[in-house]
Amino acid sequence: MPEVLDVGILKSGGAIFHQEGPLVLDFVLMEGNSCKHVAGAMEARLSTLVMRDVKVRHNSAGISAGGLYIKKSGTVNASRVEVVRNVADTAGGVAITFFSEVDSYTKYLMDHAVFVQNSARNDGGALSVTGVVAESVSVSQT
DSSP: OOEEESOEESSBOSSEEEEEEEEEEESOEEESOEESSBOSSEEEEEEEEEEEEEEEESOEESSBOSSEEEESOSOEEEEEEEEESOEESBOSSEEEEOOSGGGGGOOEEEESOEEESOEESSSOSSEEEESSOGGGEEEEOO
16 A cells, blocks of 8 residues: 655645646555645645545644645545544544535545544534535445
């Protein structure tokens, strides 16, 4: 399993920052990463994202999305993702943000997801969905 461990970044995406285009993560471990602002483990922006058998553990962000931050992205399919013990002020585990009506065509699908002991000082200990069209998010068999 590829690992991204103990990386510290100042602004965004403690281990991975991806902007525009497709990104596929299979059997990836992101553990012990931190970021001063958002996305302790990974930020995906304007992306088509596929995640299978991904573990996001013990990451932190100072402001939002201790684990994953998905922002203005296209289709996101996440299967068998474990989000464990991530910490941030808001959205300890995963933050999904919509910004406009255009984002209403975006689909976020998570199945067989596990959220364990994620914490936020404010809102969304495990998962925070904000913006215009939250009904575009589907979480099943979690």
